[in-house]
Amino acid sequence: MAPDVPAGLQAPDVPAAPVSADEALGVLRELTGRPDAVFREGQDAAVAALVDRHQRALVVQRTGWGKSAVYFVSTALLRRRGAGPTLLVSPLLALMRDQVAAAARAGIKAVEISSANATEWDDIAARLAADDVDVLLVSPERLTNPRFRDEQLPALVSRCGLLVVDEAHCVSDWGHDFRPDYRRIRELLTQLPSGTPVLATTATANERVVADVAEQLGAGGTEVTTVRGPLARDSLRLGVLRLDTDRARLAWLAAHLEDLPGSGIVYTLTVAAAEETAALLRDSGHEVRAYTGRLDDADRKDAEEALRENRVKALVATSALGMGFDKPDLGFVVHLGAPSSPVSYYQQVGRAGRAVDHADVLLLPGPEDMAIWQWFATSSMPREDHAAAVLTAMADGRAWSVARLETVADVRRSRLELLLKVLAVDGAVERVQGGWRSTGVPWVYDADRYARVARTREAEQRSMLAYARPLDSAECRMAFLQEALDDPTAAPCGRCDVCAGAWYPSDIPAGASAAASARLDRPGVELAPRAQWPTGADRLGVEVKGKIAASDLLLPGRAVARLTDLGWGQRLRTLLGDDGVGGVVDLEAPPLEEDPDAAFDHPDPAAPQAHRASLRRGDAPPDEELVNACARVLGAWDWAQRPGAVVAVPSRRRPALVTGVAQGLARLGRLPYLGEMSLAHGGPTGQPGGNSAFRLAGVWQRIVVGDELRERLAEAGDAPVLLVDDLADSRWTITVAGRELRRAGAAGVLPFVLALSA
Structure with missing residues (x-):
């Protein structure tokens, strides 16, 4: 008799010999390393569905349910029955590493092909040819690689014993982490030999995503069965602490991080916030590390192991530490800033409390969250x-x-x-x-589909705002997340701050507040000069290529802050108005379309005067606090030679601000202010969101040294000129302006801007 199956997994009309319960259980115990391990409800039935009935199944189960156990146990049993290797499509390198290690514990030979092990590809190909691999893990992007697609994929598909699509919500453009290359799996499914079992797994899919993924899994008319389990996590205690400022949030974290159980993850929305938060926490005596997409693979591995081994209290991470990172005893997850949807939030907090009875989850939303969400809403949509x-x-x-x-x-x-x-x-x-x-x-161009996706993203943002409501107007946090995932078992959890009252302290000690303010009030970041002309600039009429000549190079510069920074970054986002949205280019994702540095973000010179006036409404001379911050940056600048004069980049959007900063610095430094550079040929051109070649072409020969400024450059003598602007994004504006100054006789150029976009 076929084993009982959960709802949605029905045995075919012609029964097959069931998997031996003892055999399957033995593999599970080898996999977990626990002689007392038993299958969770539904796991053994799912294994039987794949091994005995060769079905296609979509499994939607909470994080920690054990989806990986299903496909590794199934792989071991299928291989014993003569099947070919399992092809496992997995989205992240961290996830691949965990899966390879888990497979090895069960005696399963698993290998990955990724950018991190290119030197091993030939050896892996030889092992595949010799049938010495049980599981091959690849990223969805690998499916587009010409060498892999042409040389290895056809043979793999022809003898594949099991196809696994992990984190299957990535298949759907309605999903919270859509990846276009995952759509290729639909084509891959049509190439599988008849009867090849397929398993897709996820913990974060609502009904819309489930329907979309199931439709794609059914490519070729194959029936797909769906198994959904309850998504409540009994170990998690959820809460939302609303604090007014970034310094209050950082001070609270510095004061109370050690109060949180065990070790955990502090999530931020930007790279800069992760790095700055980690630095502040270390200054406060906490053992933490930053974890972002900027780390190389070796450093990522080392940071992950430090957290697993409890050698750090926390990793301060962007979404680079996401799907698949496995530390069963993770004690807490804190968010400094909210993800853009309850579904993605559920995915990240699901890292905690997998193998412990209690774990704390706390959200500290920030006022900058909305600007980041607005970009995420359309980031995967082509223009x-x-x-x-x-x-x-x-x-x-x-x-x-x-x-x-x-x-x-x-x-x-x-x-x-x-x-x-x-x-x-x-x-x-x-x-x-x-x-x-x-x-x-x-x-x-499917405008209707992209518009529907954009509306869905906006609805998710509104839902996240509703999740983060204050205690007096919120509903059960866990039930809210379950309902966002269309879980019919949603019910009050009895543990969150809404159900049981605030479980977290809200006080901020004066010492922690002062320390946070001191770090956040500390201005100054380096502005690295451009050293290479962009590829293809000559095709746009700019006859330059290769390295920038030494005689045209700028010296290393400074900015008050990045727009993504806490503290001064947030103040500058407010000051620069619409340009502040450019600050989220430092995310773990493709950069923003908006490019505030393009053509100084000025209007076309032919635009109506009224339009130009509207762009200047927010323009005003700098206040004393900003000028003093600029002076502090200059005071800490370890230049080889002090500047001899100050020059401003011409600004049509914020002339009072840029000129005021330049004049203020000249006054404080007792330096001559030589005036502004001039615009030529109508000034810079171009549209926001462009690449380096277009940005260079848009400013080339359009910022020049006028006759009066050329005559006054001699006042700088043999000292470099301090060149002042408000914002640097592509850095081609400041590069071209500096080049012109060098060619007009400046001994050197020290660029200074209020803000860097990233």
């Missing part, structure tokens, strides 16, 4: 004009590199790469040796 430019260029049938395509589409590289992935998934282009090539398949 029609960018797609048209790329496809028009690629109509010649040749392979185009990404660098070459940057000269036909004015879009940042990361956004361009994302666009190419979307076009590839839709069949319009394909990745080949040497770049990307058009397939000739017509492509139509």
